[in-house]
Amino acid sequence: MTAITWRRDIAASFVVFLVALPLCAGVAVASGVPAELGLITGIVGGLVAGSLPGSSLQVSGPAAGMTVLVFEAVQRHGAAALGVLVLAAGLLQLLLGALRLGRWFRAISVAVVEGMLAGIGLTIIAGQLYAMAGVEAPGSGPAKLAGLPGLLTQATASPVALASLGVGAATIAVLVLWPRLPARVRLVPGPLAAVALATAAVPVLGLPVERLQVQGLLAAIRPPGLDDLAPLAELAGIGTIVAFALIASAESLFSAAAVDRMHEGPRTDYDKELMAQGAGNTVCGALGALPMTAVIVRSSANVQAGAQTKAARILHGLWLLLFAALLPAALGLIPLAALAGVLVHAGWKLLPLRHLPPLWRRHRGEAIILVATAVAVVALNLFEGVLLGLLLAVLKIAWDTSHVHVEVTDDGEGPVHVAVIGNATFLRLPTILDTLEALPRDRPIELDLGGLRHLDHACRTALTSWADRHNEEGTAAVSIPPGLVGAGT
Secondary structure, eight states: OOOOHHHHHHHHHHHHHHHHHHHHHHHHHHTTSSSHHHHHHHHHHTTGGGSSSSSSSSSSEGGGGGHHHHHHHHHHHHHHHHHHHHHHHHHHHHHHHHHTTTTGGGGGGGGHHHHHHHHHHHHHHHHHHHHHOOOOOOHHHHHHHEEEEEEHHHHHOOOOHHHHHHEEEEEEEHHHHHSOTTTTGGGGGGHHHHHHHHHHHHHHHHHOOOOOOOHHHHOOOOOOOGGGOOGGSHHHHHHHHHHHHHHHHHHHHHHHHHHHTTTTOOOOHHHHHHHHHHHHHHHHHHHTTTEEEEEHHHHHHHHTTTTTTHHHHHHHHHHHHHHHOOOOGGGSBBBHHHHHHHHHHHHHHSSTTTTTTHHHHHHHHHHHHHHHHHHHHHHHHHHHHHHHHHHHHHHHHHHTOOEEEEEOOOOSSEEEEEEEEEEOOOGGGGHHHHHHHHHHHHSSSEEEOTTTTEEEEHHHHHHHHHHHHHHHHHHSSEOOOOHHSSOOO
């Protein structure tokens, strides 16, 4: 590797480190665990997953998209069991990668993924608005949304809550305005600038806001023990493990596809990248930390900063480790409201607000799946919402591929010719039977199924029954090619 490549990678690694630092801490707090666990996941994402083959430039760490699922897991199973769940999910990812199933994650409906992210974004926004005000949030997604009107009233009645809400709102304002500032100013990443400004403003203005609680990196590490294995014997625990593995894998591999479009370097090997993510999550679980995924925000920052090789993402993990080991007290100066503001902004960016209107105009079914998945994620939970979205996507595919056209040719004399063209499945059976049953019963009918590409058992049985009834009641037989009716597909 040349000196120029080294310089570019080192510079990019500092940029990614500065972007990752507030996000790692914020995601951990939003997940209901100590901030240090988010830093540990970021360190593992850089040093472990970053050093393995797969994708050369995408960066891994704790993701805002996983906060809802992690928070639910911590509430249900306890923080001590988190390591077991993450470790098992990592082993499952390694198995999926070894079976070369990584490329199949690209077959997941984009509408379902975007709906999942939109639902996560809404849940993050609703939950972190309460955190911005220093108020405990309701338990469910619908309750969080329903309680937002009363949150402002509650905050205005409390000087402490109002000050905290102001710090969070100012943080969001900085993040929104930062991309519009001159390029030399934007050399400092927006999240770091917003959190740094909020951290400096709180003591200067004497604001009574709560700050981040820190206990040190080593103190936060808690390897799972035998007492933490109980979730492995519970259906809910197994469901959480599967959800961790599948959602983290899908998010990572979709991120890899996006990052590949940003640079001209080597393309991602999806199976190897899945195993790299699995190895990283296995280590994270062994340390009792958060699950990791590849994160598009940090990955795009890495590419835009000029990274050339995987050294940039490895070094970003090293800088996180040095910061957490040498300057842990600096984290204790950060206002919680500022981290909540960063996550509200991150949640907003997960909403496909620009993408949804054109999608509705061009592919209405996909837009419905997206919205339904988002609503289900908010109303139910992440796992069930994604399952519902996948079910809707499968039903849409079945509906789209079952196009059938019934052509009736009637000259007024002689047999009535009926041609059924396309894919005859049970989904289109009512349409087919309505047309056939409207035909005259006192004339010969020639039923031509030669234009069918697929005839399922339900349609074959229904057509045979209709023909038998017509032969009994009519004056002439119905002609059906015996090869198609006799051989179901």
